[in-house]
Amino acid sequence: MKLEAAITGRAWVTPLGSDLAAVSAQIDAGVPGEIELVQDPLAKRPLRLMRVPSGLVAEVSRLPRLRRSSAISLYAVEAALRAVEMAGSAVGRTAVIVAVSSASVVYTHRFYRRIVEEGARGASPALFPETVHNAPASHVAAALGIDGASYTLVGDGTVGFSALHMAAGLLRMDEADRCVVVGAEEVDVITAEAYRTWRFGGVYSEGAGAVVLERAGGLKITTHPGTPFTTRTAAAAALDNVLDVMEAEPDLVVYGASAGEIGRLEQRELAARGLLGVSLRQSLGDALGAASLFQIIQAVNRLDSGKRALVCGLGINLQAGAAALYAES
Amino acid sequence: MSPRHRVVLTAMGIVSPIGNGLAATVDSLRGGRPGIGPVTSFDVSQSRSKTAGLVKDLREPKNRREARWHRASLMMAAALEELREADGAFVPEACVIGTTSGGMTFGEDFFRGRKTGNGSDRDAQWIANYPPQKAVLDTLDLAKWNVPVEIIANACASGTNAVGRAMSMIRHGLCRRVLCGGYDVISELVFMGFDCLQASTDELCRPFDKDRTGLVLGEGAALLALENRDDAMARGADIVCEISGYGISTDNHHLTQPHPSGIGPRMAMERALAVAGREAAAVDYVNAHGTATVFNDGSEGAAITELCPGVAVSSTKALTGHTLGAAGAIEAVFCGLAIREGFLPPNGNFREADPAWQMDIVANVSREKALRCVLSNSFGFGGTNASIVMEAVA
Numbered sequence: 001m002k003l004e005a006a007i008t009g010r011a012w013v014t015p016l017g018s019d020l021a022a023v024s025a026q027i028d029a030g031v032p033g034e035i036e037l038v039q040d041p042l043a044k045r046p047l048r049l050m051r052v053p054s055g056l057v058a059e060v061s062r063l064p065r066l067r068r069s070s071a072i073s074l075y076a077v078e079a080a081l082r083a084v085e086m087a088g089s090a091v092g093r094t095a096v097i098v099a100v101s102s103a104s105v106v107y108t109h110r111f112y113r114r115i116v117e118e119g120a121r122g123a124s125p126a127l128f129p130e131t132v133h134n135a136p137a138s139h140v141a142a143a144l145g146i147d148g149a150s151y152t153l154v155g156d157g158t159v160g161f162s163a164l165h166m167a168a169g170l171l172r173m174d175e176a177d178r179c180v181v182v183g184a185e186e187v188d189v190i191t192a193e194a195y196r197t198w199r200f201g202g203v204y205s206e207g208a209g210a211v212v213l214e215r216a217g218g219l220k221i222t223t224h225p226g227t228p229f230t231t232r233t234a235a236a237a238a239l240d241n242v243l244d245v246m247e248a249e250p251d252l253v254v255y256g257a258s259a260g261e262i263g264r265l266e267q268r269e270l271a272a273r274g275l276l277g278v279s280l281r282q283s284l285g286d287a288l289g290a291a292s293l294f295q296i297i298q299a300v301n302r303l304d305s306g307k308r309a310l311v312c313g314l315g316i317n318l319q320a321g322a323a324a325l326y327a328e329s
Numbered sequence: 330m331s332p333r334h335r336v337v338l339t340a341m342g343i344v345s346p347i348g349n350g351l352a353a354t355v356d357s358l359r360g361g362r363p364g365i366g367p368v369t370s371f372d373v374s375q376s377r378s379k380t381a382g383l384v385k386d387l388r389e390p391k392n393r394r395e396a397r398w399h400r401a402s403l404m405m406a407a408a409l410e411e412l413r414e415a416d417g418a419f420v421p422e423a424c425v426i427g428t429t430s431g432g433m434t435f436g437e438d439f440f441r442g443r444k445t446g447n448g449s450d451r452d453a454q455w456i457a458n459y460p461p462q463k464a465v466l467d468t469l470d471l472a473k474w475n476v477p478v479e480i481i482a483n484a485c486a487s488g489t490n491a492v493g494r495a496m497s498m499i500r501h502g503l504c505r506r507v508l509c510g511g512y513d514v515i516s517e518l519v520f521m522g523f524d525c526l527q528a529s530t531d532e533l534c535r536p537f538d539k540d541r542t543g544l545v546l547g548e549g550a551a552l553l554a555l556e557n558r559d560d561a562m563a564r565g566a567d568i569v570c571e572i573s574g575y576g577i578s579t580d581n582h583h584l585t586q587p588h589p590s591g592i593g594p595r596m597a598m599e600r601a602l603a604v605a606g607r608e609a610a611a612v613d614y615v616n617a618h619g620t621a622t623v624f625n626d627g628s629e630g631a632a633i634t635e636l637c638p639g640v641a642v643s644s645t646k647a648l649t650g651h652t653l654g655a656a657g658a659i660e661a662v663f664c665g666l667a668i669r670e671g672f673l674p675p676n677g678n679f680r681e682a683d684p685a686w687q688m689d690i691v692a693n694v695s696r697e698k699a700l701r702c703v704l705s706n707s708f709g710f711g712g713t714n715a716s717i718v719m720e721a722v723a
Binding site for chain 1: 374375431439440469475476484521577709710
């Protein structure tokens with residue numbers, strides 16, 4: 001079942017910066033994000049990572065609650081606060097939905113490493129709370145002063161589409177009047193090595209994208225719940241299933257949440273439908289939990305009035321997802 | 330405003346430390362038999378707590394594909410098989426599952442392999458099982474159900490969030506049938522995490538006891554089939570009970586500690602009752618989150634005392650351990666069984682009431698009682714709180 005809502009605010013924190021117009025222009029120009037080659041004892045080969053410049057979250061990192069938080073929470077809070085600022089004063093109940101893939105993996109890695117090296121006495125009570133998947137959502141809710149619904153969804157590079165669909169559902173069901181949807185990711189060598197082992201083939205990157213959804217008042221978005229698949233052969237059918245019910249003749253297509261074989265399959269399917277548009281991967285890497293929100297935000301940035309956009313992705317191990325956008329004249 | 334539909338529970342499946350399957354679960358709940366035992370899958374010699382609620386006699390893999398599965402997938406598969414045996418006609422339109430740590434044990438194995446230099450690129454198998462969605466997709470694949478999936482990771486409230494979210498989707502007409510539930514498996518990382526916070530106890534888990542000393546972790550999985558009541562009645566489905574309310578709240582007090590006033594739990598319960606259209610006085614029984622930590626029970630006890638003083642309350646975590654993301658789903662199954670069979674599950678290991686609260690603790694022994702309206706609570710790190718209302722169908 002498709003659902004509709006309106007995007008009234010947006011913001012991102014990316015490896016290329018956080019200014020909406022400047023990053024958008026760099027993506028259009030094909031400016032590649034800076035790739036850091038990392039050698040680590042845990043990795044069998046050098047790892048390719050794309051990181052967010054630390055200065056982008058300097059201000060939120062001084063908030064008392066965030067002084068010890070993981071990078072993913074800083075990205076999520078920064079993006080959420082700026083998206084809400086763009087949307088303006090809230091009316092009624094606000095819900096928070098945060099989409100993650102690897103979640104707070106930096107602290108998880110650090111916490112478990114000390115257990116492996118030192119046993120139980122190495123387990124740090126300062127680290128463990130931040131390893132919990134919903135830590136970023138909790139920090140976003142606290143930063144926005146929200147006492148209502150707060151959800152964390154976990155998935156692959158298309159989990160952001162699921163979060164947008166959940167948000168549109170909460171608005172439709174009158175369980176919220178405004179939803180702040182955040183997609184976030186942080187890089188760590190253990191995850192990068194895991195994806196390398198899995199022949200992921202991409203440049204693992206990080207950051208956060210946030211959009212504010214309301215029932216009306218902004219650019220229209222149509223969300224889709226996504227279609228899962230468990231084998232690569234079923235992935236094409238899953239993408240077909242999603243595309244069949246979404247925007248058929250878009251003026252703009254922003255595709256590509258993933259790298260590797262699944263990404264190539266996605267490109268082939270879209271090309272066969274004449275829908276091969278633009279991908280953000282060269283500029284922003286493979287940001288998994290943040291990827292779908294990056295795509296949505298770039299589509300909003302580039303959508304002229306009266307035009308329609310299709311934003312879609314094929315995740316590496318869960319689902320095909322999509323959303324359609326329409327900018328009213 | 331969208332239409333309002335009534336939502337019923339038509340089938341359940343469960344694997345938990347107190348038994349695999351509904352019949353074994355009822356026996357254990359009625360008899361107050363705990364499923365807590367020593368942890369042997371990793372070294373606990375230096376940790377404060379050394380026990381957990383562990384699933385025993387788990388179903389064996391049935392083929393080569395299942396042989397590669399995560400333990401969580403086998404738990405979920407067992408729960409699904411029981412659910413489908415009870416209601417073979419149920420086919421969901423969506424699936425909502427709660428979990429906290431997913432396939433964390435695979436992540437631990439991967440890290441250890443890399444750390445010791447014993448890992449290889451064949452470790453991709455570990456990683457394929459690590460994402461929390463893997464066990465869910467394995468389960469859906471068993472039934473050939475290709476439906477949209479939401480994996481909610483709201484810490485220890487996840488299971489109740491999943492059931493509540495599924496209820497809301499049907500209530501508002503977004504779906505007619507939703508499979509929901511939760512799962513979690515004991516992992517070293519999470520075990521050591523609760524241990525280092527001194528949230529775990531080195532003795533028995535004693536929820537709501539004046540001298541409670543902390544929680545015991547657990548593992549398990551539960552699945553519930555939720556359906557539009559009119560549809561379920563039209564097809565003659567066996568209706569266990571109605572799920573009539575869901576409330577969610579966020580308490581921004583602290584990442585790991587609830588506000589001592591109980592404002593977060595209270596808001597969740599009030600919102601769930603408001604959706605159900607029930608007064609607090611109508612509640613016959615509260616299946617509490619009741620982890621037996623000083624802070625959680627303090628906050629929840631205060632909230633229940635304020636909202637429905639004197640109500641019958643038990644936490645079943647003394648029997649099962651705290652099954653984290655599975656807890657809300659497992660306890661929703663317990664509540665469904667309590668409503669169907671007419672009894673109050675006991676609050677194990679209870680010795681002395683805390684004078685701060687007015688609650689009728691179902692101490693150590695189950696009670697026979699016809700139940701009309703039940704609240705089930707789950708609260709988690711990050712200040713996230715969820716409650717559902719379950720009612721007998723007249």
